[in-house]
Amino acid sequence: MRFRGKMTESPCIKQFINVVNTVARMSKTCVIRIAKNNLFFIANEGGGIAKSPMLWTQLEQGHFFNEFQMEGVTPENNEIFLELQLDKLSRTLNSLKLAQGARTLKIKLTKRHTPCLTLEAELTSGSIHDRFVVHDVPVQLIPRRQWHIYDEPAMSQFQTSILMPPLRHLRTVVDHMKSLSAHISVAANEIGTFVVSVSNDKVDIATYFRGLLTPKFVDSQERSSTSNREELHSATVDIKKFALFLQGEQLNPTKAICNVVSGRLLHLFLVNDDVTLQYYLPASSYV
């Protein structure tokens, strides 16, 4: 088993750090799956439906890494799964951001007294000399028999799919709603209406976003013919988790998609050229 990747462009390093930070906020422990062409961050922790991951982030290796070598467990299973406390990795990476920034960042899988993900960074220092920093972040390797837990979740059978409004606006709205209720109802229909609403004993608040685009799926034609296009499909979810997802705006996603499985699930996407983040938010039992 071998893994070694090197990033030499500082925008890529920054983006990578951003991705790790975003994922670390959503989940404490996380599984990193290293494959030939992609790097995945997968979190299974609490709330996923039927043991499927609740967070699935895919990074295109070619975009981030200038050099990338990996050798999986066996040639047939050419992948590596490792588990780690992502906040440790994120704190470590943030320290690289604190200084003037890293010129190169090398990530390796190493064997110290325990398996470690070794980060070697070359820092730009004020003087002519380079400063080398080495961090060993302990990881746990996941045996092959447990790999299936981290398979890519199947696409949910959603009723509506909608492109979310600019995340920053939505985030301000949701952050204000956070103080009113622990749960938020997210609803959408096929003609581009997106509604977030909270209610408590004293007040009901709903914010409507209209005229949004809906992504085209192959089977969307037949579905729209069968159902009422104006009908709102909604799911009530934990507002804190939803707000956490909205912090993903830091990734500068080109689009954010929300799929609603009525009453059961929100399947959220952040899509960038090289990064895709999927987040599953099950509806809370509270209604």
Added chain:
Amino acid sequence: MKCVIGGPIVKVFGRAIHSLSRVGDELYVEPGPHGVSFRAVSFSKAAFGTYEFSVDYFSQYDSGMTVGQQTGNESVKCKVAIKAMLNVFKNVNQLNRKVEKCKLTLDGEAATFIIQFICRYGVVKTFNLPFIECETLQAVYDKSACTNYILSEPNVLCDVLNNFQADQSEVTLFVTKEQVIFKSYLDDAVDQTKAVSTSVGMKRGEFNEYSIRDEGEVTFCLKELRALLGWSDPCCAAVAFHFIGPGSPIIFVSSDENLNIEAVFVLATLSKPSDSQIPKLTSNEVSPKIKTHNVSSSSEGDFQVRKRKKLSSGEDMQRCPIVLSESNTPGRLREERASATVISTTMEDSSFENNHDKIAVESPSALHPPKTKILNGNTSFSRPSSVSDKRHSDVASAVGEVHNKSGSSRNVFQVRTPEFYEEEPVDAVPGTPPQQNLAHYLFKRCFESTFDPNSIPGSDIIYAADSDEDQS
């Protein structure tokens, strides 16, 4: 003592207080003819910090010593609670804008330290902090004996330290003639499989001055160094490292030449070279007992925090016997305890029997987690012949301190290890249980592979039957 600090430089003073607050709980104020020293020593006595403000820093200065008096009447020396001081200098950066000047007065009669902020628009804020009179606090160290010397800009050091995790407590400095490596030190208490280890390498060219005669390594606490940098960095005062090797103290000196302030921090270092070459797993086998012992024996007397005897005033002389007689009992008690506990032994090796009034305070430090333990033993502290000049109230206050300050740690101890108290007298406590894996430590037998829970008498008695199984 009376002195006045000009408005724009009050923040420098405020930062020094903040920095010392990260070292110890008490601020020792000691005016002298050439300036005032503000000092602090850590609870375990593993770190000592002092800021010497020279007369030039103040716009007015009166040390309170009466020149020409035959008795040599010295100015008041005292300690105040640093938390109270912190409240006074809460927003250091805002002080600049509001405060026009700051007056510091030590009132020996009323036993209060008075801080006055004379602010704009005629607002005067007065803080009266009660103090306890005490002797000079002084760390015994010798800068000139140090063979290794590095001078560095504070921002360079800050950049380096930023790479370490915020909860990293100790760091090892490896020095060679050409380069320096800062490496995080993970002691046995830390789970090796969970902790992030970090190392930063720097070439000698990054430092202003660099002179290494003995290549080697030293391990010291990061917290106090960070505290010093918290002061040096905004002042842009270069930081000098003076050190010899493992076991002897490392001295950090940082001075602001414009304002004539010198900061000196003396930190204990681990006497045992880190076993970085040896795989870490084996180091887990080494019991902390042995480790502490090594530490204490080799570094004895290297670094002593001493309270200088002050018997010049007849008043103090009279009070000495009272102190002695009063403190005998705790002294004996402590020796007994020392024989039973490893940690105290190391304290005893190095610290001294006649350190009576301190005893009550120190013994709870044996109840600290292993990390502190090592440091305790590592630096040997003494206040030899401290026929503590302090008035009898000092004994009372020292005891009082135990209850206030270390009361919490003592409580924790009692809660954690009631067994010890029930089974045997307090004196026979066999060392401090580690903070982590406490269950493993206390109930060692239960985790052994040969342990059979069914073999325990009474294991077949069911006190409460299982509740119904979940039907679904």
